[in-house]
Amino acid sequence: MSPSHPISLRPPTKQDGTPVWELIQRAGTLDLNSTYCYLLLCDLYADTCMVAEQHGRLVGFVSALLRPDNPEALFVWQVAVDPEARGQGLAKRMLTELLARPQADGVRYVEATIGPSNAASRALFRSLAKVGDCSMEESHEQGYGSTLFPAGQHEDEPLIRVGPLARRPS
Numbered sequence: 001m002s003p004s005h006p007i008s009l010r011p012p013t014k015q016d017g018t019p020v021w022e023l024i025q026r027a028g029t030l031d032l033n034s035t036y037c038y039l040l041l042c043d044l045y046a047d048t049c050m051v052a053e054q055h056g057r058l059v060g061f062v063s064a065l066l067r068p069d070n071p072e073a074l075f076v077w078q079v080a081v082d083p084e085a086r087g088q089g090l091a092k093r094m095l096t097e098l099l100a101r102p103q104a105d106g107v108r109y110v111e112a113t114i115g116p117s118n119a120a121s122r123a124l125f126r127s128l129a130k131v132g133d134c135s136m137e138e139s140h141e142q143g144y145g146s147t148l149f150p151a152g153q154h155e156d157e158p159l160i161r162v163g164p165l166a167r168r169p170s
């Protein structure tokens with residue numbers, strides 16, 4: 001896709017569920033969840049999810065939720081960019097715009113689990129920490145170790161925590 005076509009961002013709707021599933025397949029770097037899971041995220045968690053469209057085609061997706069045990073923490077589940085839309089800062093743009101939503105007003109920490117093979121995501125969160133002038137911590141204890149997955153099926157997913165983010169002026 002030529003970079004000349006503008007990319008627009010918006011909250012998802014349930015109609016995006018299958019195109020998101022197809023995007024995650026194309027991205028090839030994330031756990032492919034069920035179509036139902038993406039339908040549910042796009043429908044019930046739209047306030048903290050984002051889709052990116054270019055020329056009518058889905059090229060980016062972020063799924064996230066406010067942690068039930070700590071509403072000040074936004075847990076970012078997946079960040080996906082279509083291979084043809086990479087190199088334009090789209091992942092950072094989606095995350096930044098997600099954090100700018102009113103629903104994210106109380107967010108002080110951004111969390112995610114990132115495996116060693118997902119260098120792009122790790123760099124994204126390191127960049128978020130730099131822009132936010134805050135720290136990025138990593139915890140294997142609070143993440144999801146490979147032993148929690150079926151034997152040999154998954155790499156470690158240590159928890160990454162960026163924050164504290166500055167409070168936005170009300």
Ligand SMILES: CC(=O)NCC[C@H](N)C(=O)O
Pocket residue numbers: 029030031032076077078079080112113114115121157
């Ligand atoms: C931030 C991010 O994309 N994490 C991925 C977690 C996990 N491997 C998944 O794909 O759901």
